[in-house]
Amino acid sequence: xxxxxxxxxxxxxxxxxxxxxxxxxxxxxxxxxxxxxxxxxxxxxxxxxxxxxxxxxxxxxxxxxxxxxxxxxxxxxxxxxxxxxxxxxxxxxxxxxxxxxxxxxxxxxxxxxxxxxxxxxxxxxxxxxxxxxxxxxxxxxxxxxxxxxxxxxxxxxxxxxxxxxxxxxxxxxxxxxxxxxxxxxxxxxxxxxxxxxxxxxxxxxxxxx
Amino acid sequence: xxxxxxxxxxxxxxxxxxxxxxxxxxxxxxxxxxxxxxxxxxxxxxxxxxxxxxxxxxxxxxxxxxxxxxxxxxxxxxxxxxxxxxxxxxxxxxxxxxxxxxxxxxxxxxxxxxxxxxxxxxxxxxxxxxxxxxxxxxxxxxxxxxxxxxxxxxxxxxxxxxxxxxxxxxxxxxxxxxxxxxxxxxxxxxxxxxxxxxxxxxxxxxxxx
DNA sequence: GGACAAACATACACGTCTGTATGTATATTA
DNA sequence: TAATATACATACAGACGTGTATGTTTGTCC
Numbered sequence: 001x002x003x004x005x006x007x008x009x010x011x012x013x014x015x016x017x018x019x020x021x022x023x024x025x026x027x028x029x030x031x032x033x034x035x036x037x038x039x040x041x042x043x044x045x046x047x048x049x050x051x052x053x054x055x056x057x058x059x060x061x062x063x064x065x066x067x068x069x070x071x072x073x074x075x076x077x078x079x080x081x082x083x084x085x086x087x088x089x090x091x092x093x094x095x096x097x098x099x100x101x102x103x104x105x106x107x108x109x110x111x112x113x114x115x116x117x118x119x120x121x122x123x124x125x126x127x128x129x130x131x132x133x134x135x136x137x138x139x140x141x142x143x144x145x146x147x148x149x150x151x152x153x154x155x156x157x158x159x160x161x162x163x164x165x166x167x168x169x170x171x172x173x174x175x176x177x178x179x180x181x182x183x184x185x186x187x188x189x190x191x192x193x194x195x196x197x198x199x200x201x202x203x204x205x206x207x208x209x
Numbered sequence: 210x211x212x213x214x215x216x217x218x219x220x221x222x223x224x225x226x227x228x229x230x231x232x233x234x235x236x237x238x239x240x241x242x243x244x245x246x247x248x249x250x251x252x253x254x255x256x257x258x259x260x261x262x263x264x265x266x267x268x269x270x271x272x273x274x275x276x277x278x279x280x281x282x283x284x285x286x287x288x289x290x291x292x293x294x295x296x297x298x299x300x301x302x303x304x305x306x307x308x309x310x311x312x313x314x315x316x317x318x319x320x321x322x323x324x325x326x327x328x329x330x331x332x333x334x335x336x337x338x339x340x341x342x343x344x345x346x347x348x349x350x351x352x353x354x355x356x357x358x359x360x361x362x363x364x365x366x367x368x369x370x371x372x373x374x375x376x377x378x379x380x381x382x383x384x385x386x387x388x389x390x391x392x393x394x395x396x397x398x399x400x401x402x403x404x405x406x407x408x409x410x411x412x413x414x415x416x417x418x
Numbered sequence: 419g420g421a422c423a424a425a426c427a428t429a430c431a432c433g434t435c436t437g438t439a440t441g442t443a444t445a446t447t448a
Numbered sequence: 449t450a451a452t453a454t455a456c457a458t459a460c461a462g463a464c465g466t467g468t469a470t471g472t473t474t475g476t477c478c
Contacts, residue, residue: 003444003455012455028328030239033435041334046457049437116337119237121399128325128390154348157413167380170408174383181337193373198372199379202411206367211473212425239420242465258467385448 013051016041020062025109028117029059029124056123063114066107071134073100086149090142091200094172094187098192101179108184115180138195155203164203171199222260225250228272234318237326238268238333265332272323272339275316280343295358299351300409303381307401310388317393322390331347349376355412364412373412380408 004012018043023032034055038045054057077096083089101108120128146161146168155164175195182188213221228250232241243264247254261267286305292298310317329337355370355377364373384404391397 002442003446003453005445006454009455025326026330028238028239028330030328032329035435036414037303044457045436050454050456054437090390115324116329119239119328120239121235121240132390142470149340156415159411160407163403163409166404167408170380170383170387170404171376172383173386174379175380177382177386178379181341192371193374198369202368202376206365212423212475214475215424218425244465253427254466256425259424259426263467 012041012043012047014052016043016048016058017062017065020058020105021065021109021113024059024062024113024117029055029113030119034058059118059124059127063110063127066104066110066125070100070104070107085154086152087154087200087203090145090168093197094168094196094199095193097172098175098196100178101176102184104188111176112180115177133172135169135173138172139165142168149203156205159203168199221250221252221256223274225252225257225260225267226271226274228323229267230274230315230318233268233271233322234382238264238322239328243267252385258349259372267335268327268333272319272336275313279309279313294363295354295361296363296412298411299354299377300405303377303405303408304402306381307384307405310385311393311398320385321392324386344378344382347381348374358412358416365414368412377408391401 016037019094020032020167023037023040026032027036032055033201034048037058038048041047048058052061065176077093080089082090097163101111114116114127114131118124118127142165143162146155146165149155150159150161175192179188181194225246229241229246231244232249232387233260235241236245241264243257246267250256257267257393261270283306286302292301309382310320323336323340327333327336346376350415351370352371355364355374358364359368364370384401388397388401
């Protein structure tokens with residue numbers, strides 16, 4: 001086929017990424033063929049090999065395609081200091097994260113691919129580490145905010161900020177994992193807000209709110 | 210090769226299962242070859258195909274090989290009513306689960322294979338459902354015990370048993386997932402008991418213990 | 419103790435996926 | 449506007465894994 005304009009080429013590249021996301025999600029990464037990806041994108045394997053070195057590089061391009069905009073949307077909220085009570089900031093962060101998850105199907109697909117449809121081995125061994133990094137950063141942030149909450153007296157005085165942060169971190173990880181494995185079924189999705197509320201209520205002083 | 214006695218044949222079968230666990234864990238399920246499994250077991254593919262129909266059936270045999278004994282060890286503790294305070298029973302259950310996880314490397318390997326080295330698709334689509342069932346049962350049990358604790362007044366009176374059960378469920382899921390993805394690194398392992406203690410302390414009456 | 423089948427090993431045919439080499443038409447540039 | 453590199457499509461060779469068919473030896477049963 002003929003040569004295309006640079007803009008058209010970039011569009012082709014994006015279509016290949018979109019196709020890869022769909023095919024990976026449907027077949028799993030290992031069982032997916034570059035032929036299948038190419039067909040789904042309406043091109044041939046030649047186009048795929050032109051834009052990406054191999055399946056591995058295509059995978060990481062697909063990953064970056066959704067993770068970069070996600071961080072840009074999540075960070076300002078995570079690092080906001082507008083909330084009077086630090087516990088509210090944590091609660092809002094949790095709520096926002098699961099809201100984004102609910103609103104953005106492509107992010108959902110990529111997370112599902114990473115945790116359920118990709119074997120973290122060999123070339124993909126770093127997939128898990130990439131996935132862990134945001135979680136690690138989240139743990140550090142939680143600890144800072146909980147410490148602030150303890151100083152202001154807006155948290156149960158007998159609680160250790162670092163320990164409570166780890167509890168929230170495990171909670172968020174578990175809830176995310178549950179949502180991913182259950183395919184975001186309505187029953188569980190409807191409980192997310194209540195679960196966050198319960199989780200945060202456990203940290204507040206029971207009598208004085 | 211010659212025919213072997215039935216006992217020897219069963220030993221061969223078990224060796225193939227052990228080899229499959231090692232090879233799957235090292236290469237991932239999809240990238241593992243029955244030739245690799247056979248070589249690791251010291252046999253040829255002929256023996257593998259004699260004992261198992263294909264890779265899928267070998268996988269599920271490997272799964273049952275560790276899950277059956279695990280349930281037999283875990284259930285009596287989960288369903289015990291010996292503890293005076295129901296919250297103690299929950300705490301002991303959590304502790305025991307992560308203790309088993311720490312003691313049994315083969316169970317650990319299989320869980321890692323299921324959650325990190327297997328693409329839940331096609332023939333393996335039911336893997337996740339199998340993995341979820343114990344978790345679902347655990348959630349039901351938690352709710353019952355929390356309800357008992359609420360009736361006896363050994364839990365913060367403002368808490369809803371079902372909601373708190375879901376929080377503990379997400380906590381356990383998240384902690385398990387974290388341990389699996391971090392390869393049971395010492396730093397995190399050392400914190401497990403403290404995390405469980407913190408998690409349970411959140412449910413008790415802060416003043417009256 | 420002979421017949422039979424168990425418990426494998428060996429050999430083969432088949433499809434399939436990958437990477438690359440080559441062809442080709444056109445946007446871009448000097 | 450001629451030259452060149454771009455953006456692909458097409459073609460090809462090679463490796464690899466699966467499933468099955470067949471061979472071989474020996475435990476087991478009557």
